[in-house]
Amino acid sequence: MLARSLVLVGLGLFTLAFAEGRVINILDPGTAYNREVSRLLVWVMWFAAFVSIVVIGALIYTVVKFRKRPGQEGEPPQIHGNDRLEVWWTAIPLVIVLVIFGLTAQSLVRLSKPPLDAMKIEVTGHQFWWDFNYPELGIRNSNELIVPVGKPVHLVVTSVDVIHSFWAASLVGKQDAIPGVKINLSFTPEKEGNYYGQCAELCGASHSNMRFRVLVVSQEQFDRFVAGAKNFQPPALADANTQKGETLFQQNCASCHTVKGTASQGKIGPDLSFYGNRTTLGSGIWEGKDKDALLEAWIRNSPGVKPGSKMPPFPGLKDEDVKAIASYLNGLKIEGLDFSKLPKF
Numbered sequence: 001m002l003a004r005s006l007v008l009v010g011l012g013l014f015t016l017a018f019a020e021g022r023v024i025n026i027l028d029p030g031t032a033y034n035r036e037v038s039r040l041l042v043w044v045m046w047f048a049a050f051v052s053i054v055v056i057g058a059l060i061y062t063v064v065k066f067r068k069r070p071g072q073e074g075e076p077p078q079i080h081g082n083d084r085l086e087v088w089w090t091a092i093p094l095v096i097v098l099v100i101f102g103l104t105a106q107s108l109v110r111l112s113k114p115p116l117d118a119m120k121i122e123v124t125g126h127q128f129w130w131d132f133n134y135p136e137l138g139i140r141n142s143n144e145l146i147v148p149v150g151k152p153v154h155l156v157v158t159s160v161d162v163i164h165s166f167w168a169a170s171l172v173g174k175q176d177a178i179p180g181v182k183i184n185l186s187f188t189p190e191k192e193g194n195y196y197g198q199c200a201e202l203c204g205a206s207h208s209n210m211r212f213r214v215l216v217v218s219q220e221q222f223d224r225f226v227a228g229a230k231n232f233q234p235p236a237l238a239d240a241n242t243q244k245g246e247t248l249f250q251q252n253c254a255s256c257h258t259v260k261g262t263a264s265q266g267k268i269g270p271d272l273s274f275y276g277n278r279t280t281l282g283s284g285i286w287e288g289k290d291k292d293a294l295l296e297a298w299i300r301n302s303p304g305v306k307p308g309s310k311m312p313p314f315p316g317l318k319d320e321d322v323k324a325i326a327s328y329l330n331g332l333k334i335e336g337l338d339f340s341k342l343p344k345f
């Protein structure tokens, strides 16, 4: 039983560590924010090691020294209280807690002030996806936060339903996203890349599938994104099939989804304006080939492929309807952007 549990736990950790070929390593911080968090972690770890050694050492010493020896009868002498010892074991933990408090307060002060020139982005958690709004730029995107390398970012984190937590392990977080509360979080990405993100607060049936990406791109790609996204006009519809896709989208999907520059202006689900530029589908669950392979299944029956998804299934859509909608979505693109080759973290 024990052996089997250990094997299971081991396998679980192994899969977690190598999921999607990404290694989430909180001890290899990629931003000043995470270096601050790691600094605290190391202090706490040393104190914890010290406390463990003292406590376990004292326990082993006591058990060995006062063990029952042959020929001993009845209760050994009982000792009640030891003032000197009790003062020590109160004073030492007090000092440890004060030191950790001081260091934490120092980190909080350092991290709480977003630089004045930071770009503001409103991050809103929904069951089970993320909305990213750039109020100063007039841009909105979902599930993929696109930022330029080397520039400070000021996130304002909140939620519309339950408590979520914004966590891009190699960059920033975890930060709770709480309904009705706006919390500042700022960081400066240092390396271009496609960074893995995950909601880190149990928030319902599809919590584990509430993921996202932070795409840290060159200034040139970012400027291109902003220029294309600001006054986005969907590219001309390629053929009759795509045209049919647009019509079907407006009939079935526009009540929940926005596509900038069209009649679709729904606000319940993710903004799909630049779906063609996405690297993922299903709030960061599928990427690469899987993303394209699963789009039709998603449109037909989203909760069937992502249990708990709040997007309804569309049993009434015929196969060719679904294909037409998929082709319409894949065509919604800002030209000249390529996020597929970013290194993965």
Ligand code: HEC
Binding pocket: 127, 128, 129, 142, 143, 206, 249, 252, 253, 254, 255, 256, 257, 268, 269, 270, 272, 280, 281, 282, 283, 284, 298, 299, 306, 308, 309, 310, 311, 312, 314, 325, 329
């Ligand atoms: C009742 C509202 C609603 C309707 C109608 C709706 N959706 Fe959705 N859609 C959602 C929600 C909510 C999500 C987020 C689900 C999740 O990831 O948990 C979503 C997610 C998506 C996504 C994935 C976005 C991403 O970044 O992962 C696509 C693509 C999509 N919808 C397409 C469609 C299409 C096509 C239709 C019409 C056939 C449609 N939706 C109709 C609510 C809706």
Ligand SMILES: [Cu+2]
Binding pocket: 125, 126, 128, 163, 164, 165, 199, 200, 201, 202, 203, 207, 210
């Ligand atoms: Cu969540």
